Amino acid sequence: MGSLALSAIRKSFGAVDVLKGVDLDVAAGEFVVFVGPSGCGKSTLLRIIAGLDEQSAGDVRIDGRLMNGVPPARRGIAMVFQSYALYPHLTVAKNMSLALSQEGVAAADIRRRVETASALLRLDALLDRRPAELSGGQRQRVAIGRAIVRQPSLFLFDEPLSNLDAALRVGTRIEIAKLHRQLGATMVYVTHDQVEAMTLADRIVVMHGGVVEQVGRPLELYARPANLFVAGFIGSPTMNFIGGDAAARASAATIGVRPEHLVVAREGAWTGAVSHAERLGADTMLYVDVPNVDVLGAGMLTTRILGDIDYDVGDRVGLTPQEGKVYRFDGGGNSIAA
Amino acid sequence: MIPARTWPLGRAGVHLVLILYTALCLGPVLLVVMNSFKSRAGIFGAPLSLPNAATFDLIGYKTVLGQGAFLRYFGNSLIVTAGSLAAVLLFGAMAAFALSEYRFRANRLLGLFLALGIMVPIRLGTVAILNMMVAARLVNTHLALILIYTAQGLPIAVFILGEFMQGVSKDLKDAGRIDGLSEYTIFFRLVLPLVRPAVATVAVFTMIPIWNDLWFPLIVAPGEATKTVTLGAQVFIGQFVTNWNAVLAALTLAVLPVLVLYLLFSRQLIRGITAGAVK
Numbered sequence: 001m002g003s004l005a006l007s008a009i010r011k012s013f014g015a016v017d018v019l020k021g022v023d024l025d026v027a028a029g030e031f032v033v034f035v036g037p038s039g040c041g042k043s044t045l046l047r048i049i050a051g052l053d054e055q056s057a058g059d060v061r062i063d064g065r066l067m068n069g070v071p072p073a074r075r076g077i078a079m080v081f082q083s084y085a086l087y088p089h090l091t092v093a094k095n096m097s098l099a100l101s102q103e104g105v106a107a108a109d110i111r112r113r114v115e116t117a118s119a120l121l122r123l124d125a126l127l128d129r130r131p132a133e134l135s136g137g138q139r140q141r142v143a144i145g146r147a148i149v150r151q152p153s154l155f156l157f158d159e160p161l162s163n164l165d166a167a168l169r170v171g172t173r174i175e176i177a178k179l180h181r182q183l184g185a186t187m188v189y190v191t192h193d194q195v196e197a198m199t200l201a202d203r204i205v206v207m208h209g210g211v212v213e214q215v216g217r218p219l220e221l222y223a224r225p226a227n228l229f230v231a232g233f234i235g236s237p238t239m240n241f242i243g244g245d246a247a248a249r250a251s252a253a254t255i256g257v258r259p260e261h262l263v264v265a266r267e268g269a270w271t272g273a274v275s276h277a278e279r280l281g282a283d284t285m286l287y288v289d290v291p292n293v294d295v296l297g298a299g300m301l302t303t304r305i306l307g308d309i310d311y312d313v314g315d316r317v318g319l320t321p322q323e324g325k326v327y328r329f330d331g332g333g334n335s336i337a338a
Numbered sequence: 339m340i341p342a343r344t345w346p347l348g349r350a351g352v353h354l355v356l357i358l359y360t361a362l363c364l365g366p367v368l369l370v371v372m373n374s375f376k377s378r379a380g381i382f383g384a385p386l387s388l389p390n391a392a393t394f395d396l397i398g399y400k401t402v403l404g405q406g407a408f409l410r411y412f413g414n415s416l417i418v419t420a421g422s423l424a425a426v427l428l429f430g431a432m433a434a435f436a437l438s439e440y441r442f443r444a445n446r447l448l449g450l451f452l453a454l455g456i457m458v459p460i461r462l463g464t465v466a467i468l469n470m471m472v473a474a475r476l477v478n479t480h481l482a483l484i485l486i487y488t489a490q491g492l493p494i495a496v497f498i499l500g501e502f503m504q505g506v507s508k509d510l511k512d513a514g515r516i517d518g519l520s521e522y523t524i525f526f527r528l529v530l531p532l533v534r535p536a537v538a539t540v541a542v543f544t545m546i547p548i549w550n551d552l553w554f555p556l557i558v559a560p561g562e563a564t565k566t567v568t569l570g571a572q573v574f575i576g577q578f579v580t581n582w583n584a585v586l587a588a589l590t591l592a593v594l595p596v597l598v599l600y601l602l603f604s605r606q607l608i609r610g611i612t613a614g615a616v617k
Contacts, residue, residue, distance in 0.1 A: 047512075050512075052512050052516075066535075072512075073515065073516060073518030077516065079513070081509040081512070084509075085510045085513075087510070087533065088514075088531075098517050102517060102519060146517075
């Protein structure tokens with residue numbers, strides 16, 4: 001129950017190609033996250049899966065059934081929106097049961113399903129309230145509950161945590177992960193936040209400019225990014241990219257080193273002055289000006305050290321990449337196998 | 339802080355202007371209502387004074403209500419106004435929904451075409467409209483007036499409601515689609531309740547000119563069976579003698595239904611007017 005297959009999905013709005021041929025297979029029970037910068041087409045792809053937008057070309061199959069032209073309500077999906085999209089004039093219970101009564105499910109069955117979902121999401125006390133009387137986190141739980149009661153073969157999440165504040169976001173993220181374990185349902189989740197992607201996904205689909213850059217398990221993407229874009233997008237702070245001589249010595253057009261893979265010492269492969277330090281307690285980020293190294297982008301090397309290390313702005317430091325932690329890319333931006 | 343010091347003075351100034359304007363608006367209405375309760379001698383003797391024991395007289399109301407036709411005029415006005423209002427709101431809201439919700443080729447052009455009606459006064463087309471009504475044998479029917487007023491009210495209704503409907507969350511409508519609601523259910527159950535303040539605003543702005551109109555009833559439906567209140571009140575205005583008591587009483591009575599409807603809508607109306615301004 002709940003497999004999804006996309007083949008050669010294209011979508012154009014007028015002359016603009018938003019999706020340029022997307023192929024993807026999602027197995028039943030899998031949690032797949034679409035991640036990418038805004039405008040990469042991830043939300044459009046989700047809306048095409050939902051049937052809210054029609055693809056310009058290509059096929060959508062859910063549970064093996066061709067879904068082209070099938071209205072959203074008949075696709076066996078449920079969707080959770082960024083803005084919650086609760087019906088403002090209906091109570092929580094009615095919000096959750098509306099789709100079921102539209103489908104003609106028996107009243108007793110509806111009540112049972114709403115009770116199960118509200119118990120799962122701790123919404124029992126709120127069933128008679130209206131959305132306006134709920135907090136943001138509660139609203140999002142109702143929106144998730146509304147999806148659960150439908151018992152869909154496919155859950156679709158469109159940036160569900162973006163409107164929540166930081167603390168609630170972490171809590172709700174954990175709740176969604178638990179829910180996936182409990183229900184064992186197939187979930188497709190769209191976000192621009194790589195932390196959400198890394199923590200929730202069984203598999204991540206990194207999208208950029210309407211194409212899929214790489215599909216893989218979170219740590220696979222972290223350890224073996226297929227190209228410069230994925231390497232830069234996954235991981236925080238972002239990877240340092242270095243061109244010029246340093247790259248040439250490694251017989252690559254560009255090399256990349258993650259901030260956490262740079263060893264800081266008095267002397268190192270690259271030396272420079274600390275231009276800025278960010279202390280988070282658990283770890284410290286140093287931004288180091290290295291005049292003799294061709295750093296792409298910001299022109300500074302970022303390094304992340306565990307603990308609170310006492311470096312000040314202006315201090316000279318040496319940075320050395322850890323053995324075997326240097327990523328190499330060719331002139332086209334693709335990874336060179338180690 | 340400078341703003342704090344000048345604030346009370348500024349406020350007093352604003353209030354003074356508003357009070358003067360209110361007096362200016364309400365003055366004539368008060369005059370009509372006041373004098374409608376006075377005898378003829380009272381009206382002409384001291385037009386600006388309140389009715390007292392000597393001048394109080396209900397002769398105007400007796401004349402108006404005694405004349406059976408007047409209630410019929412009232413009924414005609416109600417039928418025409420309610421009919422047009424219902425048509426304007428229903429079709430205006432539906433057109434606004436379609437224009438704001440669906441992307442189709444002529445969307446922009448159609449919106450512009452509908453908005454044109456705001457700029458061209460419908461009265462310019464009176465002769466053509468009259469010809470049409472004669473050809474369709476609709477002269478002296480309620481339907482003629484309802485059709486004309488619907489055409490008159492639609493452009494602004496589509497324009498205002500369209501603006502508000504664009505503000506309704508797209509996600510909400512999509513959630514409805516995923517829950518299996520039909521487009522009609524989405525329109526009537528989700529969107530319309532959310533733009534209720536705008537609907538009330540449009541209702542008031544549409545209703546008042548229709549109820550007060552003298553032009554089209556006079557031209558298209560002057561017959562005894564379809565006369566509206568405003569037109570009916572004219573029977574008391576003669577070329578040589580005018581029954582002022584009756585005219586004033588008729589006008590006072592004519593104000594009442596609009597007033598009641600306005601009070602019903604007013605809370606929503608204020609929300610509708612301020613909604614755009616505050617956000």
